[in-house]
Amino acid sequence: MIRRFLRHIRTKLILWHMLTVVSVVLLYSSSAAFxxxxxxxxxxxxxxxxxxxTVEGLLYxxxxxxxxxxxxxxxxxxxxxxLERLLExxxxxxxxxxxxxxxxxxxxxxxxxPGEGVGGYSPRTFVMEDGLSVQLVSRRHTFGKTDTVIRVxxxxxxxxxxxxxxxxxxxIPLPLVLVVTGFTGYLLAGxxxxxxxxxxxxxxxxxxSRLHERLNVxxxxxxxxxxxxxxxxxxxxxxxxxHQLHRFTSDASHELRxxxxxxxxxxxxxxxxxxxxxxxxxxxxxxxxxxxxxxxxVDSLLTIARADADQIVLNPSRFTAFRLVEECVxxxxxxxxxxxxxxxxxxxxxxxxxxxxxxxxxxxxxxxHNAIKHSPLHSVIRIEIAHTEHNRVVITVxxxxxxxxxxxxxxxxDRFYRVDGARSRDTGGVGLGxxxxxWVIERHGGAIRAESAPGAGTAMHLEIPAARDTGEEAAxxxxxxxxxARRDSH
Amino acid sequence: xxxxxxxxxxxxxxxxxxGLESEIYEVRLARTGEEGFFLVHSERFDLLILDVMxxxxxxxxxxxxxxxxxxxxxxxxxxxxxxVDDRVEGLDTGADDYLVKPFAFPELQARVRAxxxxxxxxxxxxxxxxxxELEVSSRAVRRSxxxxxxxxxxxxxxxxxxxNQGSVVSREMLMxxxxxxxxxxxxxxxxxxxxxxxLRRKIDDNFDPKxxxxxxGVGFVLRETIP
Numbered sequence: 001m002i003r004r005f006l007r008h009i010r011t012k013l014i015l016w017h018m019l020t021v022v023s024v025v026l027l028y029s030s031s032a033a034f035x036x037x038x039x040x041x042x043x044x045x046x047x048x049x050x051x052x053x054t055v056e057g058l059l060y061x062x063x064x065x066x067x068x069x070x071x072x073x074x075x076x077x078x079x080x081x082x083l084e085r086l087l088e089x090x091x092x093x094x095x096x097x098x099x100x101x102x103x104x105x106x107x108x109x110x111x112x113x114p115g116e117g118v119g120g121y122s123p124r125t126f127v128m129e130d131g132l133s134v135q136l137v138s139r140r141h142t143f144g145k146t147d148t149v150i151r152v153x154x155x156x157x158x159x160x161x162x163x164x165x166x167x168x169x170x171x172i173p174l175p176l177v178l179v180v181t182g183f184t185g186y187l188l189a190g191x192x193x194x195x196x197x198x199x200x201x202x203x204x205x206x207x208x209s210r211l212h213e214r215l216n217v218x219x220x221x222x223x224x225x226x227x228x229x230x231x232x233x234x235x236x237x238x239x240x241x242x243h244q245l246h247r248f249t250s251d252a253s254h255e256l257r258x259x260x261x262x263x264x265x266x267x268x269x270x271x272x273x274x275x276x277x278x279x280x281x282x283x284x285x286x287x288x289x290x291x292x293x294x295x296x297x298v299d300s301l302l303t304i305a306r307a308d309a310d311q312i313v314l315n316p317s318r319f320t321a322f323r324l325v326e327e328c329v330x331x332x333x334x335x336x337x338x339x340x341x342x343x344x345x346x347x348x349x350x351x352x353x354x355x356x357x358x359x360x361x362x363x364x365x366x367x368x369h370n371a372i373k374h375s376p377l378h379s380v381i382r383i384e385i386a387h388t389e390h391n392r393v394v395i396t397v398x399x400x401x402x403x404x405x406x407x408x409x410x411x412x413x414d415r416f417y418r419v420d421g422a423r424s425r426d427t428g429g430v431g432l433g434x435x436x437x438x439w440v441i442e443r444h445g446g447a448i449r450a451e452s453a454p455g456a457g458t459a460m461h462l463e464i465p466a467a468r469d470t471g472e473e474a475a476x477x478x479x480x481x482x483x484x485a486r487r488d489s490h
Numbered sequence: 491x492x493x494x495x496x497x498x499x500x501x502x503x504x505x506x507x508x509g510l511e512s513e514i515y516e517v518r519l520a521r522t523g524e525e526g527f528f529l530v531h532s533e534r535f536d537l538l539i540l541d542v543m544x545x546x547x548x549x550x551x552x553x554x555x556x557x558x559x560x561x562x563x564x565x566x567x568x569x570x571x572x573x574v575d576d577r578v579e580g581l582d583t584g585a586d587d588y589l590v591k592p593f594a595f596p597e598l599q600a601r602v603r604a605x606x607x608x609x610x611x612x613x614x615x616x617x618x619x620x621x622x623e624l625e626v627s628s629r630a631v632r633r634s635x636x637x638x639x640x641x642x643x644x645x646x647x648x649x650x651x652x653x654n655q656g657s658v659v660s661r662e663m664l665m666x667x668x669x670x671x672x673x674x675x676x677x678x679x680x681x682x683x684x685x686x687x688x689l690r691r692k693i694d695d696n697f698d699p700k701x702x703x704x705x706x707g708v709g710f711v712l713r714e715t716i717p
Contacts, residue, residue, distance in 0.1 A: 281706070288707025295592050331669075334684040358672060369680075 006196055010189045017185035018178060025177055029170035037163045041135060044154050045123045048137045051085055052121065052152040059089065059098070059150070061143045067098040086134065086153040097148055108136060112149040116140075126153065133157075195224040203231070211239040251416040255297055255431070259290040266290075300432040304415065307439045314356040314443065318467055321385045321393045322349040324357070328364045329383070332372060340378050343368075347385035351393050352467040355444045360464075363440040366433040367397050367460050374401030374458070391466045392446075398459045404452040412450055413438040491606055492516045492534065496526030496549065497541040497568065502591075506539065509595050510602065523547035530556065535563060537605055542569035542580065550583055557584035564605040568593075594660035596709055617652040620714050622693060622701055624652050633693050643668070644689050651702070651712040660709035686710055 058070045067089055086108060089098040094111025106128060116122050117138035126136040134153040141148050199215050206213050214235060215228040270283040306312050322345075329336075329343050336343055353360070371381045379400040386394045404412060411417045416431040441448045446464030493515050497503040500521075507517045518533070520526035523544045530538065538556075542549040553565060567585040569576060580588050587601050617624045623632045629645055631638040640648065646668050651659065661682050665671045669678060690702045703711050 285706025285708070291592070292707065331678070332681060334688070335680055338684050365678075 003197075003200055006193055006200060009196075010186075010193055013189035013192070014182060014185035017188065018181045021177060021181040022174070025170075025174060029167065032170065033163055033167050036166055037159060040159050040162060041156070044135045044156070044159065045137065048135055048152050048154050049121050049123070051154075052137055052139050052150060055085075055087060055150060055152060056139065056141050059141075059143065061146055065146070067143075067148075069098070069100070084154060086155070088151045088153075090149050090151070092140075092147050092149060097146075106130065108134075108151045108153050112138070117149050117151075125156070195228075199224070199228060199231070206235065208242060211235060211242055248415055252301055255416060256294065259293045259297070263287045263290040297432075300436065303436060304432065304439070307436070307443070312359075312443070314359070316354050317357050318352055318354045319357060320350060320352050321395060321466075322347075322351075324353065324360060324364060325383055325385060325395065327361060328368050331365065332368055335369075335372050336381070339372065339375075341372065341375055342380045343383060344380055345383045345385075348387045348393075349385070351385065351387040353393055353444075353464060354467040355464065356440075359440045360444065363437040364395065364397075364462065366437045367462065370433070371397050371399035371401070371458070371460070375399040376401070387466060388463075391468070393464050393466045395462045395464075396459055397462075398457060400457045403454045403456050404450065404458055405454050409450050409452055413448070491536045492518070493537045493539060493602070494518050494520060494526065494529055494533075494535045495539045496520045496523065496544065496552070497539070498522065498544050499541075505595075506598065509599070513599065515602075523549065523552050527552055527555070530561065530563070537602060538563055538565045539602075540565055540567055540585075542567055542571070542576075550580065553580075553583050553585060566598075566601055566605060594662055594708065596658040596660050597663055599657055600654065600659070600663060617649075617655070619652060619655050619701060619712060620699060621697075622652075624649060631693070633697055638692050640689070640692060643685060644692070647685055647689055648693070648712075651710065655712045658705050658709050658711040663709070 055069070059067060060070065061067050069087075084102065085100065086103045086106075087098070087100040088096065088103055088108040090096055090112055092112055096107075099105065108128070109126060117140045121137040121139055123135065123137045125133060127133050133156045135156060136151060136153040138149055138151045141150050195218070202213070202215050214232045217225050217228045217232065266283060266286050270280070275283065303312075325345055329345065333343075368381070368383070375381055381400075382396075382398040384394075384396045384398075386396070388394055408417075413434050415435045417435075418431045438448050441462055441464060444464045446462065448463070449461045450458060451461065452458035491514060493510060495503055495506055495510075495517060497506065497519070498521055503519050503521070507519055510517050518529060518535070520529050523546050526538075526540070526544075527547070529535075540549045540553060544552075549567060549569075553567070556563075556565070564586045565584070566587045566589060567580045568589050568591060569580065570591045577588055586605055589598060589601060615626050617626070621634045625631075626649065631640055631645065631648060647664065650664065650668050661679055664682050665678050669682075671678060686702070686704070694700050694702050699714055701712055701714065703713065705711055
């Protein structure tokens with residue numbers, strides 16, 4: 001695929017190269033030919049003028065008013081040109097006085113136009129009746145009492161012939177030029193695309209299991225080095241995702257294996273002894289508990305798989321952050337009472353969120369549930385709602401629990417990660433709650449952050465965008481309470 | 491009441507059959523879609539429990555065919571796939587209810603009961619079990635004639651257990667029907683357990699016989715004798 005694409009680029013490069021060279025050759029040849037032609041024509045005109053002056057001296061009028069010309073000029077070196085000369089002499093009123101042998105009875109234009117040959121030579125291009133194109137010059141001349149207009153013309157035919165020869169000389173090698181350009185283009189394109197080819201070759205060798213390989217980045221390759229770096233960045237990200245996926249799969253298998261192992265050994269051991277009906281009942285119950293745990297785990301895994309595949313569609317509605325917190329607190333209230341703890345909710349009551357109520361509720365339930373679980377008996381869990389700059393809502397849940405070590409805090413949102421594996425498994429956790437919470441918050445364009453130190457409790461900050469038009473209402477409400485937090489005890 | 495189960499996984503089919511037969515139902519089993527289709531046409535059933543993924547013809551195809559032939563029998567679909575689209579497709583095709591595997595057996599019992607009871611008037615206004623009485627309209631509860639003071643949630647919980655008295659209800663059923671919780675992954679198990687403990691303290695602690703029992707691994711049941 002990439003190779004075909006590169007071949008395509010190469011062909012294109014060669015064609016462009018050839019087209020450029022051919023256009024340059026054509027442009028150069030035609031302008032050279034044009035200049036040459038122009039120069040030769042000027043030469044011809046100049047020559048005609050000189051010749052006209054010579055002719056003036058050679059013409060005579062005899063007594064019968066017949067015009068003649070001394071032809072004793074033949075041993076002149078320019079005789080050849082003179083032989084090609086076309087000569088016509090007319091009186092100012094148009095009467096033909098003389099035409100030379102070469103001209104015969106053809107005409108070099110009709111009666112003289114006013115001002116023809118007066119004070120100059122009136123050089124012009126003239127097309128004769130038989131289609132011959134000539135350079136023509138004229139001159140007034142007076143023989144004794146007779147006024148005449150002398151016209152001398154030279155054919156342009158030799159000029160055109162010369163032009164043809166020159167053009168031929170310039171253009172005949174064109175096929176050869178094409179071949180040479182094609183070849184050099186081929187080499188050049190090959191050279192230019194070589195790094196791309198190497199990259200393609202190497203990239204084709206990189207598979208899922210060989211994602212650690214990278215493309216060579218040679219500084220001399222300029223843009224290609226940049227490209228290779230971009231690809232390498234992509235490979236690094238892919239490798240990381242693969243790695244995560246791999247870890248997720250092996251973690252998930254491990255988590256699935258644990259309840260399976262328990263179920264199996266409970267079943268096997270109990271079959272090896274005789275038990276009463278009540279004991280069997282208990283054994284089956286214990287196996288069912290493991291089955292429930294498996295069910296729950298698979299549910300969570302499916303949720304995560306769907307979240308990863310972006311298949312979970314948000315169902316947004318509008319509610320205040322305070323109502324969300326209240327709802328979660330009231331759901332979990334019995335647990336708090338049972339542990340003789342208190343939940344203290346403070347802060348902004350008006351700021352609204354536009355989001356998926358069920359998902360956000362689940363996320364916050366996870367956080368508050370964790371706080372209740374980890375806080376000691378009789379302690380207070382503090383929840384604070386703040387409407388911050390850039391119109392964002394921050395819900396902070398603070399507990400007096402044992403805290404989380406610095407090492408653990410970076411990993412608590414990882415899937416299957418448990419700060420204290422054995423204990424949270426006993427309480428029914430599968431180590432996915434926080435990672436699902438994180439996903440929910442991020443899916444809403446927010447961020448979640450944990451702040452903790454061993455022995456100092458834990459604070460979870462859930463930051464999500466506030467609903468767009470609550471900015472002013474909420475700001476007004478904030479100023480009216482003058483920054484004094486309202487207390488709400490349970 | 492006759493129920494036909496079309497399910498290709500033999501263990502699951504046998505378990506459901508046995509479970510339903512222990513109630514008042516008469517159950518037939520079909521292993522493939524074709525067999526099920528034939529049985530529906532040759533015998534009379536009150537309810538069809540249909541697995542979606544079957545060898546040969548899929549459950550959805552059979553469902554579509556039956557509805558096209560104007561069979562009005564209630565149909566409960568079983569499936570391992572639970573995306574919203576699958577659910578909608580199943581219900582659109584004409585299923586009356588939909589259950590995702592793995593499900594708790596009490597859940598299946600409850601759905602079967604509900605489907606067979608359709609059109610039958612609601613439960614009575616006053617429910618009784620031994621000397622425990624619950625009056626729905628006034629939300630009053632008495633044990634041995636003594637009024638019991640319950641919170642709103644505790645009352646809802648007890649009412650639900652009373653309506654299902656004699657059968658086990660799972661935590662998932664409580665979560666969905668009492669707490670109206672639609673997300674399966676919400677961590678409310680502890681909450682349910684605490685509520686059950688409190689309810690038990692109020693209606694059972696000072697009285698005999700004990701009525702509210704925990705069935706380990708399955709859920710809770712309200713009945714006079716220990717299961």
